Structures are given as structure tokens and as C-alpha cells.
Amino acid sequence: MKKKSFSILMGMVLTFSLLLAACSGGNKGGSNNPSTAPSNDTGAKTEETAKPAEAEKPTEITIMLPLNIAETPPNTIKNELEKLTNTKLTYQFFPADTYEEKLNASFATGSLPQVTYLKNQATFVQMKEAIREGQFWEIGPYLSEFPNLGKLKEEILNNTKVDGKLYSVYIGRPLARQGIIYRKDWADKLDIAAPANVDELFAMMEKFTTGDPDGNGKPDTIGLADRNDLIYGAFKTASAWFGTPNGWGERDGQLVPDFTTPEYTATMDYIKKIRDAKAMNVDFAATSKTDQVNMFTSGKAGVYIGSMQDVDSLVKDLVKNVPTAVVDTHSMIAGPQGQLASWSIPGYNNVALFPKSAIKDEGELKKILAFFDKLMTPEVSNVMYWGIEGTHYTVVDGKAKASSDKELTEREVKGYKDSVIGEPETNGMYEGFHELPARIHAEQLIVENEKIAVADPTAALDSPTYTEKGTGLQDLIKDATYKYIYGSIDKAGFDKAVEDWKKRGGAQIIEEYNAAYKK
């Protein structure tokens, strides 16, 4: 029994076990590093002695990046890349789910490799402090020496700058993928046209709920399937239609957060109206993405608001349950005043950084940048993004058509696909060839959306208070928004939450962003 008195101490230690786990993980990563490096060394040396005639020996580069599939990909693509770029590559894949942990641990132990991919914009914000501390190479001044890297889009590069200096190369993503995915067969049956404005969309959802679109005589359908996510769920996309700024907007010459605008309130009222009419899943504040997707793919819900590129995976499962289902995508939904808008991301979803702890001098950095310069050529980026022609894809009408063996492509190519720098316009890789009409439509709409895209003006700005407590403060607003939609607080209660936000540091965030904006 005496042993049990230790349980209290164990309890104390439990709290730190997470940190510890991170540390031990880091050690592992750290020991991987040196062990692979020497083997590369010897490899390179033998090559040198074997082929003394070779002018340049391959550059050795170690790359750390998140992996979105379960298994580490085989070397098929890596070998091809090495051949094309005259390099000796070591890819360190880590599961995306725990990538932040690996990143922090490797960073803490000084074992980040020469090329370090982050995970998303949020990890980039967290890294900013370390970037300011001079832990990474500034690459801005070198870009002009590399013709292909120089093609990277200026406005997106600006979004990734820290204090006006460039430290990273970005992985491009379409700016505005937001729109709706809906059941065309239901709409046709009930004689509803694609909604042109928010009121028509509401009417559609209501009819989907009450009009028995699946024709089984039971009131078992709903309009919208939404989830507990105010950003990538329906809310933010709808808020853009109402004219709400994207995160922050300029009002009377001042930057203000979106939730202080009347348009935000109008959006809350709109979602409240849909929920009160029971035209959506009323428990959406507790619904996960899996449950939301299930509602759509099981034929219960008729409208999905979010990224239109999700249509492929939605349709794939929907037709298994409802073989007759027809789906279409749609955007360009006008607000109450007839205006069109779509919120957009800053054009990238991840960046790669170059740690000073691994890259000793300018010469080494230039060699690595030269590698990235080659990655930006069509031949190389196609290999990384689409795989090997004939095996993983074929070219149809100048576009890449993925091979039908999706599993092979996923296993061998997907790991590299997510690390391609730039986008088709800058690195010259093939655009995708799609067969699903709704997806083709979605791709057209994404191009159209770009014309009405609303950017977040704070994407390139910096607020120390926001970096420190912004995420925590945002929860105040998030909670208040749900409570308003659920009717447990009114506008006055919501305003109180906003006041609270300001008092706890929000006022400082406003001030800091405005000061940075004026510069």
C-alpha cells in the first residue's frame, strides 16, 4: 500500500508527461539525424571516387515535413527527384497529427534539418518569435539570383514576411475555395434554381426540409449540414456573403475585428433563422466533421457550405448510399444589398524555413535554394505533384489526369505532393483534369471567386498581444456567437462578450494592428 503514496507525485508528474514525451521524441529525431548524415557522407564519397569525372557532386539535403497519410512513401519519387536535381535527399516524414510536437521538440534540441516545413499558418505564427530571434536564414535578398524562385507571387510572399523580411518559400493554394455543394436532384425535383442570393438559399434549405425531396413520405431530411467550426464550417463563408470583413476590415479608416461589424450580427441572425426553422442540424455546435459529412453522404442533408473541392470525396460516398444522387457546386451568392463576396486565405497553406542551426554558411544556403529553384520547373514539380507520367497520371488535353489506381498514387506520391512550392501558374506544373461535372464547375467557380475575394488585411501584420493570447480570446467570441445563434443570449449579451474581449487584451490587439497597418 505504501507505494500508493507515490501516486500523488505521479499525479504531479503526469502534467508534464506531455512535455516529456515531446522531449524524448525530439531525442529520437535528433539521433536519427547524425546517423543518416554519415551514411550519406560515405555514399557521396564512394560516388566521388567511383566517378571522378563528374563535375559536381550531388548536394546533400535533409528535409523535414508533415505526412498526411499513414505510411511513409517509398523512394520512387525521391529517386526521380535526385536524378533530376543532382541531389542526395533525405526526407524525414512525420505524421501531420503530431507534427507540432515534433517541430517544437526538434527545435528545442537544435536538431531541425536544413529544410523545415511547418504545418500551417498557425504554426507559422507561433514560429515568428523564433524567426525574429534570428534562428532562420533570411532568403529575401537571394531570391533574385534564382529565376524560377523569383516567379513566386509577390502578394503571397508579402503575406509570409516577418517584419518585412522574407524567410520562407510558400506552398500555394487557391485563394477562395468557398461555396456550397448541394443536391441538384433534390433541387430539380422541387423545382428550385441555383440560389442567387442568401434569401433564395434559405428558401432552398427550408424546402429541402419540408418538401420531402427524397420522396419517401417521411420528414427525415434537412437543408444544411454544418459542424462545430465557425471558420471552415458554414459560418464564415455565409458571413462573407453578408459583407462581413475577412477577420479584420477597415471601417472609418480604422481596422476593426469582424465581429464588431453589423454584418457579423446579420450573419448570426441568418444562421439563427435557419436553425430556428430546423432547416439544419440543430446540434451543429456539437457536430464533428465526420458526422457532418455523414449527414450529407447518407442522403439526410442537401446542402454543404465550405470548400467546394470537398465535392469529390462527398460524392464518392454519397453515390454508394443514394445511387441516383446528383450533386452540383455553386458560389456567387449575393448578400442583402446584392453585393458579391467570398473570403480568401492568404494564398498559401504552409511554408518551408531554413534553420541556421543546420545550414552553416551562405554557400550551403545557396545550394539549397538552387535545389528549390529546380523544384519550381515544370518537369520537377510535375514529378512531385502528379508522380511519374504513365504510372501515376496521364496527360489529357494538356492537363494531368490521375491514374485510376488511386491507392498507388496516394502511397507513392501524396507525401511529396503536399510540399510542392508555388502553384501551377508559377511552377508550370499541369492543372488537374477532372471528370466529375460538379468538380469541374467548382474549379471554374474558384477562378470566379478570386475576382470577388476579400483578403484578411492582417495576414502580413503582426500584433504581439495577438500572438500571445489571440487564440484564447477568440474563444470568447466563438462561444458568444454560438450562444447568440442558440438564443441563450441576445445582442446585448453578445456586445458584453465583445467588451470583455476588448478588456482582456482585445483593445491592445486593435491598437497594435492599426499601428502596424498605418506603417
Next chain:
Amino acid sequence: MQETVIQQARVPQPRTSELKKRLWKNKWLYVMLLPGVFYFIIFKYIPMLGLAIAFQDYKPFKGIGGSDWVGLKHFERLFTEPDFLNILTNTLLLFGMNLLFFFPVPIILALMLNEVRLSFFKRTFQTLVYLPHFMSWVIIVSISFVMLTSDGGIVNELLAYFGFEKVNFLLSPEWFRPTYIIQVIWREAGWGTIIYLAAIASVDPGLYEAARMDGAGRLRQVWHITLPAIRSVIIILLILKIGDVLELGFEHVYLLLNSMNRDVAEIIDTYVYTAGLRQGQFSYSTAIGFFKSFIGLVLVMAANRLAKKMGEEGVY
């Protein structure tokens, strides 16, 4: 066992030679003890040094050695945080309910199982009530979600069928605590009976026989023999339970937590997760964890003292 060693080492050594002799005599016992000692030193005590970051502005790239020391800054922030009182209240309330509603259940269940005479039925039933313990919280919460949702969940459909109002179990603050407690009871009650059943099994059957001779009924026997026999086990388990005060099951609460019930559902554990991992405030969350462990320690010491006053043994 480990403690005896530590205590012996701490003894001021007037009779060193005798101590040495004793150590030498039992040397193989101590050798066998070593792995255990090292386990605790390496995995329990050394990690505790990490507590230092609660008093620093810890930066991963600077390490514990290089980060600035800031004294009690993070504790000050914790105690002045507007949500702090609310979170502490939620934690203690949930703990109190746990003690009040969950703790007696395994005891009652064990007593009831003990009275079952049909061995086949008893074994089957025991296995059935153990089973939920092996299910992860994710599964239990998902099952409850499917049952309780107002979008066609069976419970709400039944309520509607019998003409009652639908209840928003998942999102209303009033229903969070009952849901939590019921789920805890369902998952853990059966598992909790194991120790009690073992204690009951060691009761001398002669006592029951004697009681029956004196004309005691079933309930009398339970009250005067079984319960007093397992009294010390109950008290030890109670003290240990109090030690876990603030281990309310992070995973469980986090899964139930949503924007609508945060006012009653945010507990210290979930707050540490949000502040520490999502927002990367390592020092601050370590300070909170430290504070939490401190409460646990105080409560255990108090409970232990109380137990000793009541004439029980306590855990140390």
C-alpha cells in the same frame, strides 16, 4: 518498500556500523529493489525538475538553462485571470459530485453481487459490468452523442413520442454534469467493484454463520459484518480517490466540452490543454498544473489525517 530505504538513508547515523551490517545482510533484497528505485528516480523525480519552467518565461529554443526567470509571474496571472474562479469551482464541483454520486456505487454493487447465490449469474453479470471500463471515452461519448442528439437521437425521439418536450442534452449547461456523472458511473462502477469483492471474499464465513444462528437477516448481516469488514478498504480507496481530485479525466471532459456548456464544463485540465498546447504557453500551463497538484496534495494530507483520527490506518 522504496520509502523504507529512503527513510533509512535519512536516519542520522549514530550507529553506522549496525546499519551497514543490516544493509550487507540483506544485500540481495536491496539489489532486487534497485530497478524500482531507478524507475522512480528516472521517470518520476528527474522529470519533476521540469517544474522549473513554471517560474520562467520558457522558450523552446533557449531551453531551461537559457530562459529568463520570472518568479511568480505565471501564478499571479493565473490567480488574476477572470475565468480562474469559475474553472476552479467547476473542477471542485465536478469532483464533489464524483465523490457523492460515483464513489458509493461500486460499494453497493459489490454488496449486491456478494449476495447473489447463483454462481453462473454472478459471473456473467460481473463480466458485463466490467466491460465498459475497456471502452475508450471517445467511443462512449460518441455513443451518447448518437443517442442524445436532438437531430433524431433515440432518447429525444422517445421523449417526443410520449409527448414531452425535446431536451437539448448535448448543448445545455444544466445537462453537462448529469451526463458526465452518468457516463462515469456506467464506465467505471463495475471495474471499481473488484477490490471490494476481494475484500469481502476474505471475510470469515464463520461470522455469517454465527449471525444467522442469532437470527440476523440478510440486511443485518450486510450491515454488521460485511460493511465493517471492508471499512478500511473503503477509507483507503476514498483517500486515494481524493488524491486524484483533479484527475477528472481530461479526455472525457474535453470531448463533452463545447461552446454552449463551457461555463460549467471548463476544468483545470482542459484549460491547461488550451493554454499550453493550443496556444504554446508552456510556462503558464506548467504553473497551472503545479497549482493543481498542490491542491491534490493538500487534500490527500487532510483526508489521511482525518482517517487516522477516526482510528483507521491511512495510506502513509
